[in-house]
């Protein structure tokens with residue numbers, strides 16, 4: 001709940017501004033008061049009238065409005081809030097914030113405020129990935145600005161990739177966490193992610209196609225809900241999220257040790273695609289190619305980290321979640337796996353090449369628990385992550 005909290009909501013000028021209207025509703029539903037501020041560009045996307053009608057308050061738009069200055073100066077306006085939220089935070093607004101520019105009301109408020117700031121970036125994927133935006137993002141993070149999103153997906157401009165503003169409920173979760181009210185506040189959660197690399201010799205290794213995208217999204221979603229996340233990751237293709245403690249490993253055996261060192265935890269999510277075997281006696285020198293002969297590799301089993309943690313006597317996390325990447329009889333195999341491993345939930349997915357899930361941006365999962373199998377609609381991996389994090393918060397909240 002956000003009752004008694006005041007949010008100063010700065011709406012930037014991007015197509016995602018329409019989602020700010022729903023955000024106002026969601027914040028007010030939870031008891032927050034919302035003081036809206038529109039940039040000049042934002043007023044091209046949403047009208048001041050609709051914003052103020054939803055907020056139930058006057059909307060502020062111009063820096064040099066003498067009436068407003070008489071009513072409430074911009075310095076005061078910037079300080080009455082418990083949190084300043086910028087949604088959408090456009091590339092332009094982020095650049096101005098990073099530079100400390102104050103050419104209009106919104107940027108002046110951002111420069112004058114002494115309350116925490118949360119931004120929800122939204123822009124075209126190329127603009128998001130541009131070195132200048134990433135530099136500005138790093139500057140803002142360094143200044144203590146909290147960031148929610150952006151999500152990956154189809155964009156209004158017809159392109160695909162990261163840059164979509166987070167959904168209003170994700171931003172609300174970010175607001176709650178920023179105000180120390182996330183449902184996972186004070187909870188420790190461990191997440192494994194990515195593939196493992198099992199060396200054959202000093203230059204060759206055995207790997208798999210896991211990108212680490214789903215594990216990364218889960219860790220981010222848990223952190224947004226206020227959890228203290230330890231993220232144990234193999235060599236993944238996507239970067240770890242912000243705001244989590246990252247432990248990097250290469251092999252399954254290293255991952256097992258890192259997991260054990262990260263316990264105790266309230267919940268553990270094993271999203272890593274751990275290699276089942278390692279090569280015995282990986283040589284210290286490169287195996288030479290010898291004409292007419294083939295090298296023989298001998299394998300030994302890797303530790304099953306999920307099973308080991310699930311079957312811990314003392315120190316077992318209250319909720320242990322495993323993944324099951326299957327190509328056939330997904331639900332039957334995953335249901336059997338849940339029992340065999342001893343975990344509480346299994347998130348099962350079909351990784352047949354035709355689904356494009358392994359290494360892709362979407363996931364279609366079935367959540368298997370002692371209550372049975374629950375099919376979730378195919379959605380972006382970040383949406384699946386948000387849903388799973390909410391379920392974890394629910395489960396921990398009940399216990």
Ligand code: C5P
Pocket residue numbers: 192252270271272273274275276302303304305306307321322323324325
């Ligand atoms: O047995 P299988 O690899 O299909 O089980 C998948 C689940 O077990 C995943 O949650 C994965 O992270 C975990 N796992 C593990 N350690 C292993 C193998 C799998 O934690 N050695």
